[in-house]
Amino acid sequence: MSEIPRSAAHRTAKLASLPLGVAGRVVGGWGKRLAGRSSEEVSAEMSAKTAEQVFAVLGQLKGGAMKFGQALSVFEAAVPDELAGPYRDALTKLQTSAPPMPARTVHRVLTEQxxxxxxxxxxSFDDTPAASASIGQVHRAVWHDGREVAVKVQYPGADQALQADLKQLLRFSRVFQMMAPGVEVKPLLEExxxxxxxxxxxxxEADNQRVFAKAFDGDxxxxxxxxxxxxxxxxVTEWIDGTLLSKIIRDGDRDERDLAGQLLAEFHFSAPSRAGLLHADPHPGNFMLxxxxxLRVIDFGAVAxxxxxxxxxxxxxTKVALEGRPEDLVELFRAERFIRPGTEMQPDELINYLGPFVEPLRTESFHFTRKWLQREAERVSDFQNPESQAGRWLNLPPEYLLIHRVTLGATGILxxxxxxVQAKAIVAKWQPGFAD
Known part of the structure; x- marks a missing residue:
């Protein structure tokens, strides 16, 4: 698909096709089981076809829908392998791939801009895109002074598409509110x-990148x-080469994995002190080794x-949770509006809920694994578990939204x-209030 769909009705129909497609495959799956095929065979086939549809629909729509897909690609590490397998490759594609614009469209945008x-x-200018993202695609070129450059060109209609997606998202605020009763959802979605x-x-974005480039110049x-x-x-930015973290995730050796993880954690924690900004779009397509x-860092459109x-x-x-002081923790959470006024919260339930999240800081080096993340995801999503109930009633103030997004996203990548990763030393150096 060469252009972003401009019709809100068309976009809504496309997005609606995802759950409808899944439902159709479930019905078809029952038929195949009755025909004698095993449930494992049918489930694997259904998952693979659903993954293909997710990539096809979100990839074509780009805009906010694709951004949602890119966010999902980071969190597949929290899903058990037997369920996540078919989706892993399809969602990872959304980090760097989407159907490209034809050259004539690219030239038209360049002429306008x-x-x-x-x-x-x-x-020189290469008409074949080198990479694509949620609202634009990147071309390789040589600037008139001989520098190799990356030219990011926004998809025509990306603004209308993104605004339509976000408008739809706001309409679902009541649904999200039911899922997270302790959260003030509407101001969060507006942020x-x-x-x-x-x-x-x-x-x-260019201004953001200039600030980061200056802060890390010569680093x-x-x-x-x-x-x-x-x-x-x-x-237009300088071209840089490197191995995408998505490739290292797929087939990197131990040294590459550990170095990439260490550098990523250092970058995210140090940037606010060094640049006054936090890179707020953590997915493997934005980082290279x-x-x-x-560590090479690109895409500075989203920052805190x-x-x-x-x-x-x-x-x-973090320090109070690590030291196991439940009453002090509740007091801090109320003061910062992480607990809404009038909401009851038992100190022991809160400390038990947060305790495992600070586990990476209990040792000098922590091994971030899919199994660890899967265990934590299962723990907080089990609504029969009192710890999970505590999490459902916590609020996230809008000013912490992007920090929270980066923390979760970066943890997923790790x-x-x-x-x-030597997480404890990084936090002690760069997180105010932790080592005081």
Missing amino acids: LGTAWAKRFS LRDRYLEELDYRI DRVLVPRVVASSPKVM GSDGR RLPQGLPKTLGVI CQLDAN
């Missing part, structure tokens, strides 16, 4: 909408490519603005990497 003489600004809409203006652990030029729907051992660094309160909460 860089002027009719845009081609003279490049020594998410505002941050996503910022990504539509590549000038904002021996992290490389951020410099911005060459930008407009609302086109951005270079031959020089440095933290001019004072990470909130000190988070460090204090578990996909199967990485050993």
Whole structure:
């Protein structure tokens, strides 16, 4: 599909086809079982076909729907292997792949954004996209001064598509409220909408990237490519090479896995102190490991603005949870609105709920594994478990939304990497309030 669907009705129908398609396969599966095929064979076939449909629909729609799919790809590590297997490859594709725009469409956007003489600004331009993302695709080119560059071109209609998706998301706020009764859902969704809409203006992303590039200039652990030029729907940056974390997840050796995990954790925790910003789009398609051992970071459309660094309160909460002080923890949670006024919360239930989440900080080095994440996901999703009930009644203030998203997303990547990370030392160095 070359263009993003502009009709809200068409997009809604596409999204609706996902649950309808699943239902159709369930009915078909019963028929095949009656015909004598085993439940394991039928379930595997149904899962594979559903995964194919997820990729086809979300990949074609791009916009907010594809962003949702990219977020899902990070959390597949929390799903048991026998269920996640068929979805893993399909969702991972969403990190870097989508049906491309034809060259004539790309040229039209470049003309609109860089002027009719845009081609003279490049020594060469490859019409075949090198990568694609939720609202744009990337082309490799050579700038007029000889520098190799990456040219990100926004899909025509991406703004309408993303706004339509986010509007649909807000309409489901009551449904989300029932799923998480302790959370003030509407302001959370509104914050998410505002941050996503910022990504539509590549000038904002370019400004974000300039701040990161300056903060990490000359760093021996992290490389951020410099911005060459930008407009609302086109951005040109220096080209960088490296091995995508998605490839290391698939077939990296032990040293690569551990180094990538260590660098990723260091980057996320150190950036707010160094740049006043937090990279808020954690999925393996945005990070690479270079031959020089440095982490390459791209895509700065989503950031959390933290001019004072990470909130000190988070460090204090982590320390209190680690030390097992339930009454102090409840008091902190109420003060920061993590518990809504009038909501009852038993201190022991809260400390038991949060305790395993700080497990990576109990040792000098922690091995992040899929099994560990799967165990935690199962624990907090079991509504018969009192600890799970405590989690359902916790609130997430909007100002913590992107921090929470990064924490969960980065943890998912670390578990996909199967990485050993010195998490305690990183948190002690970069998280205010933890080592005080």
